[in-house]
Amino acid sequence: MGYVIGVDLGGTKIAAALVARDGTIAAQARRSTHVEEGVDAVIERIVDCIHELEAQASHPIVGLGIGAAGMTDSKRGVIVMASNLKWQDVPLRDLLAARLGRSWTQPIQVDKDTNAAVLGEMLYGAGRGAKHLLYVTVGTGVGGGMVLGGRLYHGATEGASDIGHLVLEPEGPVCGCGKRGCVETLASGPAIARQAQKALSDGRSSTLSTLDIETITAVEVVRAAREGDPLARDILSTAGQYLGIALAYYVDINNPECIIIGGGVSAAGDLLLEPVRQMIAVRALPNNAQAVRVILAGLGASSGEIGAAALVWHQLQH
């Protein structure tokens, strides 16, 4: 018996939890991140959460897992680049170990949040029993994490599973990465919002037209689509088709059993997933298309903390 502390480190909040081996949460702790106060202050708040949880633990703490949005070097425990934290090359694992002191001897794992998420879904969520999985988050950005043969796969330089920047429309919208027509410019939350704004400016009729066009978000498009609005459904369907083109490539390259869709836009459910499934059926080889299920993420509001803890629970099993 024991707990892993899982920490979901985001640009606005730090969410931490005591997570048992079966994925259940025994206690939670939260802080605002306050990025503007600098790295040391953020680390102090993570340590506050850890101490708060340690005080409530009825069993030993066997490790600490941290998931962060951005590029990470999981071998060295470094946040290489996290735009929401405005961090670059921050040796988070070593800084935390130094701050926690000699009494902390348990493993500390740092990885990108989508790698945490795929492990969380495999161990405790929608991917239970699968050994070949892709997790895709569709939200502010589009990112991925993958498990191959039961193990998290990072690639040669921890750049694997970068689903969001596959170029699908070389003449398409400019992406934050500098290229044009990446998946992220066609299927992310902001892309969906932009398409809704454009359609409304062009005079398409929709229940969305009662809202202030310039501030429409994907949340509102998803809500309208669920309530039956044809324009909102068209926009989600197009986003799903683009996502499906990218995932069909993934399916023929890695032949997964299971693709799990999470992130804010996944609240659209089958309005997003059905076009993904149809595109995979059309574009991928029949054997590979038939082998894969495209499903919604199974972990709820605390998926970040559970996934972060799964980084350690997964490692302890191997």
Next chain:
Amino acid sequence: MGYVIGVDLGGTKIAAALVARDGTIAAQARRSTHVEEGVDAVIERIVDCIHELEAQASHPIVGLGIGAAGMTDSKRGVIVMASNLKWQDVPLRDLLAARLGRSWTQPIQVDKDTNAAVLGEMLYGAGRGAKHLLYVTVGTGVGGGMVLGGRLYHGATEGASDIGHLVLEPEGPVCGCGKRGCVETLASGPAIARQAQKALSDGRSSTLSTLDIETITAVEVVRAAREGDPLARDILSTAGQYLGIALAYYVDINNPECIIIGGGVSAAGDLLLEPVRQMIAVRALPNNAQAVRVILAGLGASSGEIGAAALVWHQLQH
């Protein structure tokens, strides 16, 4: 000390060799396949080769590896579908084991030829030292085999690394698989020959125009390109760009160290590889593009037998 017998099973010939642990060949044996005589006759010829090589072996035989073009079930040792052999669901491993009798107790590995090739290149060829590799053959078809984290990766249902059927031009030429615009319809040997035939029919000037247009092959296009013919170079460059689009997707999905290009069309060398490299640089994320080298296969005429033997040597190491 010992040898593995490596067998390259093709539609026209069976090539077998005694391969030492360091990849060197001690003896070779060959037969015509004569597919039309049926499965049993082909197996008899494989067994002939095995006996011929056993008689010449100065050290014990420690295993038998067989690489075949087509879909295989490596766990069960079955050729699921091989169009050049006209075989479907042939339990090759068990048939061979039965025919070799009780005195044969060594492991027998059956896998697709591109999986054999990637192991051969990793252990003995251009990929030595790498742990994350893709081998791509560009010949009559376009196929792949991949190593991730030092291990051969098959996927959930042995459908991984199917690079040749990624759809790049949904309105493009019809492929043997039933889809349109697969990599194979844009960058394979027959695709290159077809493009040359079309350009010559359209009246483009080229040293190729001295040949009979209808029977031009990729071999001739590659030769003309190496001799400086601008049309032939354009055609290879276009093929390389399409291959590069597909490989850029691979690079962002699996973040390999090394992509090894083999097969007949790879005789074009940098005339094919340079456009591949350029497209990866433009399309993949900078960190992933910088991590990968695109190089020619390093094993020569006996790469099939060496790769087939590598299936067993690789397994004996794990």
